[in-house]
Amino acid sequence: MTSEPPRTDGQERFTTPVPVRWSDIDMYQHVNHATMVTILEEARVPFLTKPFADDFATTGLLIAEVRVAYKGQLRLADSPLQVTIWVNRLRAVDFTLGYEVRSVLADPDSKPAVIAETQLAAFDIGAQKLVRLAPHHREYLQRYQR
Template identity: 50%
Template sequence: MDVFQHVNHARMVTLLEEARIPWLFDGSPTTSLREGCVLTDLRVRYRGQLRHEDTPLDIAMWIEQLRAVDFTIGYEVRANGAALDSPPAVTASTQIAAFDMPTQRLRRLTGPERDYLTEWMD
């Protein structure tokens, strides 16, 4: 928590990452997403306070946009046990690009990667 008694911004970004990594990389049937992706954009909007007593937080995620080399993940963060139809305290998005580490260049998403990501489209 920060001095104002709510979850600190830097911690919120880390919580989004901690939710995204197992959902995306461990859930994917291909290893290529785990071997080469880079975050290209991050947006976070705070719509309400989240305090320490609201944890563990509930984070909903889905694919907002899927393109040839990148995809955007949408997030809604609510206090533990909050109804899904209640307004989220935080909304966010991250744009992730497929990346070839050896060549240090963007690459196209593979068919299996696109299939996996499509399952999570909003």
């Protein structure tokens, strides 16, 4: 897991490598579209573990929506994929993460092969209802907001 240094434009980005497994490849030798959601999850977990780890017993995160757009090919040789994450939208109960996925061989500023978004909502596990994000969650997420 890596976190890039702060950018000169004042926006932080979180970038982490995610290995491609043989089982992630389809018959055309591309990363299978169905496994891309899992790859996004594998990148999201280290991004959210730090601010949410102490609260996981009581507060969880539910996926409300996932969008994935494919702009190029990814293959086994592109592993590990470089997944960059930022916050697109931050509201009282939910937030939306943006993703760019590139080959390990790609320039970090090149066109991504995959662009995606996930909307997550804070959830009280015991009460089984949506809850507001805690101030320390919001503070962490604001650092990565575009």
